Amino acid sequence: MPPREVFKAEVMDKVVSSADAAIADVGSGATVMLGGFGLCGIPENLIAALVRRGVTGLHTISNNMGVDGFGMGLMLEAGMIASHIGSYVGENRRLETLVLRGELDLTLVPQGTLAERIRAGGAGIPAFYTPTGLGTIVAEGKETLTIGNRTYVLEEALHADVALIKAWRGDRYGNLVYRKTARNFNPVMATAADLTIVEVEELVEPGVLDPDHIVTPGIYVDRVVVGAAYVKPIESKFIQTGGAA
Amino acid sequence: MSGKERIARRIAREIKDGFYVNLGIGLPTMIAAYVPAGINVVFQSENGMLGVGPPPAEKDADPDLLNAGKQPVTELPGCSFFGSDQSFAMIRGGHMDMSVLGAMQVDEQGDLANWTIPGKMVEGMGGAMDLVAGARRVVVAMEHQTKDGAPKILKACTLPLTGRHVVHDIVTELCWVRVTKEGLLLTEVAEGFDAAAVQTRTEAKLIVSPDLKLMM
Numbered sequence: 001m002p003p004r005e006v007f008k009a010e011v012m013d014k015v016v017s018s019a020d021a022a023i024a025d026v027g028s029g030a031t032v033m034l035g036g037f038g039l040c041g042i043p044e045n046l047i048a049a050l051v052r053r054g055v056t057g058l059h060t061i062s063n064n065m066g067v068d069g070f071g072m073g074l075m076l077e078a079g080m081i082a083s084h085i086g087s088y089v090g091e092n093r094r095l096e097t098l099v100l101r102g103e104l105d106l107t108l109v110p111q112g113t114l115a116e117r118i119r120a121g122g123a124g125i126p127a128f129y130t131p132t133g134l135g136t137i138v139a140e141g142k143e144t145l146t147i148g149n150r151t152y153v154l155e156e157a158l159h160a161d162v163a164l165i166k167a168w169r170g171d172r173y174g175n176l177v178y179r180k181t182a183r184n185f186n187p188v189m190a191t192a193a194d195l196t197i198v199e200v201e202e203l204v205e206p207g208v209l210d211p212d213h214i215v216t217p218g219i220y221v222d223r224v225v226v227g228a229a230y231v232k233p234i235e236s237k238f239i240q241t242g243g244a245a
Numbered sequence: 246m247s248g249k250e251r252i253a254r255r256i257a258r259e260i261k262d263g264f265y266v267n268l269g270i271g272l273p274t275m276i277a278a279y280v281p282a283g284i285n286v287v288f289q290s291e292n293g294m295l296g297v298g299p300p301p302a303e304k305d306a307d308p309d310l311l312n313a314g315k316q317p318v319t320e321l322p323g324c325s326f327f328g329s330d331q332s333f334a335m336i337r338g339g340h341m342d343m344s345v346l347g348a349m350q351v352d353e354q355g356d357l358a359n360w361t362i363p364g365k366m367v368e369g370m371g372g373a374m375d376l377v378a379g380a381r382r383v384v385v386a387m388e389h390q391t392k393d394g395a396p397k398i399l400k401a402c403t404l405p406l407t408g409r410h411v412v413h414d415i416v417t418e419l420c421w422v423r424v425t426k427e428g429l430l431l432t433e434v435a436e437g438f439d440a441a442a443v444q445t446r447t448e449a450k451l452i453v454s455p456d457l458k459l460m461m
Contacts, residue, residue, distance in 0.1 A: 037292040037329070038315040040308065063329070090368030091315075099367045106367065111291065112333025112375030119330040131378040132337060135356075135409030138374060168309075180326055182309040184293050188330040215328070232308035235315040 013172045014224045015203065019049035022197050022225045026162050028055045029082075033118070033160040033189040034062040034072060038091065038235050041182030042071045043166040045199045045227040050164075051075060057082045061118070061160060063111060063185055065089040070233055076104075085158070087111035091235060110138060113155050115188055120157035122191025122220070127156045163193035166227070167216065170200035171207075174221025175214045183215065190220045199227040248418030251435065252386050254279040255460055256345060256416050259384070260286050267291060267336065267376055269346040270314040273386050276345060287323075289341060291372040293332045296324025313372065333372065337379040344380035346373055348387045348415075350402040353449045355412040355424040357385060358404035370407060377408035389417035389446055396448040398422065398429070419443050421460055428452050433460035 016022045023046055026032070032050075036042030051074050058081050065086060066072035073092055075081055083105035089095050098104040109117070110132045120128055129152035133139045143154040165186045168179035176198060178186060190196050203226050246254070249272050257279035260266060267289045268274050277299070280286055288297040290312040297312055298319035306317035335341065350358040357377060360370040377383050390396055398415060415422040420443045421433035431451040434443055440453045 037313075038311070040292070040311050040315065086369065088369035088371040096367040100364070108369045110370055110374035111329070111372040112337050112379075115329040115333050116337075130337065132375045133408075134378070136374065136406045138370075178326075180307065180309040180320075181290070181292050181294050181311050183326055183328050185329045187328045234306055234308050234311065234317060236311075 012218075014174045014218070014221060015172050016223050016225050019045040019199060019225050019228070020052060022046065022199075022223045023049045023053060023164075026050065026053070026055060026195075029057040029059075030055070030161040031059040031061065033158075033163040033193055034060060035163070035165045035184065035186035035189050036062065036064070036071070037181065037184035038064050039066065039071050039233050041166050041178070041184050041186055042066070043164040043199050043227075044071070044230060044232075045225070046164040046197060047071060047074060051078050051080070054078070054080070056080050059083045061085045061158060063087050063114065065092040065095050067091045067235060068094050070231070083107070085109055085114070087114050113138075114158075115185065117155055117158040118185070118188045118192045121159040122188065125157060127154055129153065130155055158192065160189075160193040161195065163189045163196045165190045165196060165198040165221075167198055167200045169202045169204055169209060170198060170221075170224050171204050171209055171218070172224065173206050174198065174216075174218035174224055175206070175209055176200070176216035176218075176221065177209060177213055178215055187216045190216045195223075196221050197223045197225070199225050201227055201230065248388060249275065251418050251460075252388075252416050255421065256384060256386055257281065258461070260284055260343065262286075264342040265289055265295070265340065266343045266345070267341050267380065269344070269373070269376075269386075271347050273345040273347060274312070274314060276386070289332075289335070290318070291329075291332050291336065291376070293327050293329060294318075294324060295327075296321040298324070333375050336372065336375050339379055339381060341376070341380040343382045343384060344376040345384045345386050346376065348385045348397065350397055350399055350404050351385050351387075351412055351415050352399045352402045353424075353428055354401070355410045356402045357383075357407045357412050358402040359407050361405050363405065373407050377411040382413050383411050384414045384416060385412050386416050389419045389443075396446060399448045400450075419446065422451065425452075430454055431457065433458045435460045
């Protein structure tokens with residue numbers, strides 16, 4: 001074993017000064033994963049920086065597409081997106097119009113297949129078989145395999161050039177924890193890109209986060225930036241309840 | 246009580262003690278309010294939560310605590326949060342006792358169509374295809390006919406499918422129908438209707454159960 005000092009010689013520091021600096025080398029035509037479910041847990045500050053930078057021809061991968069006027073909707077309105085892979089885009093009217101006109105290449109993927117394709121991409125698994133989508137248009141043109149009495153569809157892994165991630169708290173090493181349902185696609189996407197950029201609400205020193213509670217270990221993270229301000233709009237206000245509750 | 250409320254109340258009575266259940270967006274979400282007292286059920290939301298509680302007062306809404314319909318919810322004691330990959334591992338892996346979804350069309354083979362109208366609607370399937378592929382019991386909760394009075398329970402779905410041979414039960418404001426190898430078995434009818442009245446509103450042939458009951 002080398003002496004103890006070797007292990008603690010330098011504190012790794014992945015913190016960058018601003019969202020603009022964090023995405024400064026994201027180029028046009030890049031494949032970009034964006035965390036979030038609806039507007040919950042989206043990297044608001046990194047999206048705003050990307051819109052300011054004005055890159056174009058992006059190939060985005062995200063469960064949704066924001067709404068008109070917020071989140072990825074801003075990227076769409078700025079004409080930055082050439083193609084999109086997601087599971088549900090029903091909240092974005094502009095996207096629907098662009099797709100029906102044939103101006104944007106949209107691939108809809110079942111949400112669980114999307115999550116697992118990303119997981120596989122980060123875990124070195126090139127493809128996997130799933131029961132989801134068998135007998136539907138999702139399975140068209142794909143290889144199938146029957147094991148036992150069930151048939152499965154072959155789905156390929158997804159990987160991106162850049163992942164834009166939103167976490168709640170993070171440290172300088174890029175260890176991350178998330179808050180409630182704002183976790184969603186963020187941790188899995190953090191594993192599946194060449195360059196993973198994270199915005200956090202609160203930056204803490206290494207050792208503050210309980211190692212047992214860390215959801216994303218820092219090995220997956222390249223850059224950390226503190227988000228300046230959060231709007232966090234709630235898309236859909238209140239549940240219709242039939243009776244009591 | 247509206248038709249939708251009747252559907253929600255009836256399905257709620259089908260939830261057994263100890264069940265883990267995923268409720269789809271819209272009508273199925275209403276079911277949570279009708280679970281009978283004494284039944285301990287854990288609701289899952291596919292955006293990454295088990296133990297979903299009732300909606301909060303408007304002032305207590307937390308933008309980081311939403312269900313898959315993007316509506317504010319609350320935490321019940323014993324709830325947990327997880328990422329989308331784990332959420333769908335538990336769905337696909339057969340751990341959900343029941344999944345309740347809406348539908349545009351269902352047919353005699355148990356095929357379900359609930360996500361797209363080609364050339365008209367670009368929304369996406371969300372988690373529906375995974376839920377119907379993985380849940381132990383798939384219940385369709387829907388109004389019996391379209392707003393224009395066209396049947397939704399068909400001989401064969403005409404819209405793109407969400408899943409093939411996946412539906413176990415169909416519940417509407419008029420009836421409960423079970424999908425069996427022999428065909429669609431009418432097991433319950435709502436008050437004020439009989440099997441013939443349900444059949445005239447249904448394209449698929451219904452087999453009337455010898456034990457036909459009133460839907461409560």
